[in-house]
Amino acid sequence: MDSNAENIHSIEVCFTPKLLSEILTKDHYVLALVDILRATTSICAAFDKGVKRILPVATLEEAKAMKEAGYLVASELDGQKLDFADFGNSAFNFTREAIGGKTLAYCTTNGTRALETAKSAGKVAIGAFINLSALTKWLVRQDRNVVILCSGWKNKFCLEDTLFAGALTDHLLKTRQFTTVCDSAAAALDLWRLARPDILGYIEKSAHRHRLKNLDLDDIIPYSFTIDSTSVVPVYESGEITNDQ
């Protein structure tokens, strides 16, 4: 057997957590989770600002309980920071002074649901445009097949996560350590190549971008589509996220 061929791994893209069970039929994969607007971008931003670990929680009740237990908590509803919480969910909330060296409980709708779906996979890497190259290197080091899981929006396909899936597929293919025969990866790659010359212009099409605009939360958009502003690689394992850079 050709020893080079043995080291080539596959890439599959899953457009929403609801489709993950259809894709995870192979052993020996590692999962990269993406929720560009905003959970995975915010989590990467928090590690960039020195947070020690993040405990993701799925519901407001859990978030409240974490606050009562003494943790810093990021939690919001419809874009508004909740009274009991220390932060909202935006990447812009996290400063080194506020979170450096600390543990943060992070509550979010889409991202946490995707993480819950994904956790059976073992290690889950947290991906965003801001850590694209660092994540690529980390995935190469795992020496496994990769499944890129888009959080989507309410279990539906969303453009911004798909563009990231295309960008990550592009980066992984360029290492020559990966190949793909997945239609979703092919589509994501083509959409990424189409969007890349003017990504902020392209993302104007995104329904979620308009939802954020209506909530007056779209100040985060340029930051969320900035490539490689950090080298952190947050990794979820056994209920907590730490930096495995």
Next chain:
Amino acid sequence: MDSNAENIHSIEVCFTPKLLSEILTKDHYVLALVDILRATTSICAAFDKGVKRILPVATLEEAKAMKEAGYLVASELDGQKLDFADFGNSAFNFTREAIGGKTLAYCTTNGTRALETAKSAGKVAIGAFINLSALTKWLVRQDRNVVILCSGWKNKFCLEDTLFAGALTDHLLKTRQFTTVCDSAAAALDLWRLARPDILGYIEKSAHRHRLKNLDLDDIIPYSFTIDSTSVVPVYESGEITNDQ
């Protein structure tokens, strides 16, 4: 209220039947089902050759029972016509002599599963590249929101159905009777515009196209991507498909 605005309907694209329940939250929609390789292309081809009605069946057992009840039956397994059946599932099987004026029981994996999922919607139109313009006109006449349901492949996203969803979205938008804020529709539209100049070249990326090639069934590809070779509009209602052109 602007009376023109009242007549503008929405387009949503659903990439696999598994996501349909996330999308069908609005009343007053009509569904267009697509399975380019091969069920919906074959069904359009059968009506083009004068079949009177088609009874879709979900399992080989049902197909066998229909044969015993005296119906013409199209049924295959892994690309091979089954012994008890009159035809395989390819569009090329249907001649006017064999099926003109008759009732056909059609058994297929993907297409029938999608039809089962979709039937709660009421009327379901059967779409393929070969009846694209006729289907567009039919959908305009329904004066309702449209959901384009891709059959996909084993509940996963597939490129060829997505390209058709993009082509149909393009046609519907050009009538100025429709609008869309659906990310899946935006993605399908962009992929269609990318593929259109050389659709057979583009579809080389499709995993399912390679599955058909391996089964030696890819002779149907050029026919399946020929636009407007027929003006039939097969419509599924109350368990049977008839031509509502």
